[in-house]
Amino acid sequence: MRYNGFSYLMGEGFSNIFKNKKSTVISVMTMICTMFLFGLFFAIGVNVNSILEQVQMKQGMQVFIWDETTEEQKTKLESEIKALDGVNTVVFKNKQEALEDMKSRFKDNQELMAGYEGENNIFPASFVVTLTNLERTEEIQKEIERIGAKIATEGRSEQVDLEVEGSTVHDSIIKNITSKDSTIDTLITIAKGVRITIGVIFVVLLIISITIISNTIKLTVHARRKEISIMKYVGATNSFIRWPFIIEGIVIGVIAAIITLLIVGLLYDFVIQNIEASKVLQKMSITLLSFSEIAKPVTIVYAVLGIGIGILGSSMSMKKYLEV
Numbered sequence: 001m002r003y004n005g006f007s008y009l010m011g012e013g014f015s016n017i018f019k020n021k022k023s024t025v026i027s028v029m030t031m032i033c034t035m036f037l038f039g040l041f042f043a044i045g046v047n048v049n050s051i052l053e054q055v056q057m058k059q060g061m062q063v064f065i066w067d068e069t070t071e072e073q074k075t076k077l078e079s080e081i082k083a084l085d086g087v088n089t090v091v092f093k094n095k096q097e098a099l100e101d102m103k104s105r106f107k108d109n110q111e112l113m114a115g116y117e118g119e120n121n122i123f124p125a126s127f128v129v130t131l132t133n134l135e136r137t138e139e140i141q142k143e144i145e146r147i148g149a150k151i152a153t154e155g156r157s158e159q160v161d162l163e164v165e166g167s168t169v170h171d172s173i174i175k176n177i178t179s180k181d182s183t184i185d186t187l188i189t190i191a192k193g194v195r196i197t198i199g200v201i202f203v204v205l206l207i208i209s210i211t212i213i214s215n216t217i218k219l220t221v222h223a224r225r226k227e228i229s230i231m232k233y234v235g236a237t238n239s240f241i242r243w244p245f246i247i248e249g250i251v252i253g254v255i256a257a258i259i260t261l262l263i264v265g266l267l268y269d270f271v272i273q274n275i276e277a278s279k280v281l282q283k284m285s286i287t288l289l290s291f292s293e294i295a296k297p298v299t300i301v302y303a304v305l306g307i308g309i310g311i312l313g314s315s316m317s318m319k320k321y322l323e324v
Contacts, residue, residue: 024252031256032263035305038205039264039298045198046297050289052191060088060130061137061179063144067095067124069173073151074125077173080147081129086140088130098123124175141177148174206309246311253306261302265291 018024063081065074074092082090093101099121116122131140149172231241268291275288 027252028256028259031253031306031309032260034205034208035256035260035302036263038202038305039260039302041198041201042298042301043264043268043294045194046294047288048194049191051286052194054286060128061141061144061177063127063129063148063177064124064175065126065148065173066170066175068170069125073173076151077147078127080151081127081144084140084143086131086133086136088132089128091128092125093128094125095121095123098125137179141179144177145172145174148172206305242315246315249310250307251310253308253310254303255306257302257306261299264298265295268294 063077065077069077078090078092081087099116102123129140129144131137152170152173228241272288272290
């Protein structure tokens, strides 16, 4: 009996789809449109987050050190910075590399830097530090400053003798730390904005989809209101009456999800190929995600949306007609 009951409910659910072809097509097309929009913003969102992560890995701070810093102090500073939670990479740039970097900025006027070669090099050595989370920039900068001061204190056994020998005593081996604060703040703001926007769009499209499916199935329920009343009179439970309509909603949602997934997949690959062909992002050393990389989360989202919207829409549309 259980098997026969289940078969009956499934059969009724599928037959409702074919009995009401017009409303089914309208529901599927409407869901495709709303799910396509969500898929579009979802793809944009994950790519923007990916780009931000790539840029984030390259952003960070530059820790300049005094010329008097010993090799032992440099090594210790580098190892302790690397050990900090949130630090991605630490690369040492010596004075000559700092000079060459400055020359590259002058391009055709590099002769202006000729007087700074050798002993006249005024550009300090530094450590270029990149982070895994830009939101921790200020926190990590304070930690690096603390480490620099600690190392300077540890190496200062006889301050007076050092100063007599011609060496300058500093409170820290770190001269100063620079970071692109405006760039970092902008990246953090963009990342938060993208997440909020995607969340708002998700909620809006979810409400629209549930309302549309609910109203569409409501038309089917209304057309069969007499049949439902008779079923209630002969003792049919609300669950027994509700399930065919829930199955109908689920099937409509799954069909819409599959069609939308195919459309989004083909369109996404086409757009990505054209963007990559322009080589604009290549010059910035930035890559976009392929559809195969986002296919799994998109499929899961569409499956949840399709089934969830189908169930909620059907349940909401049945409420009026199942009231005792």
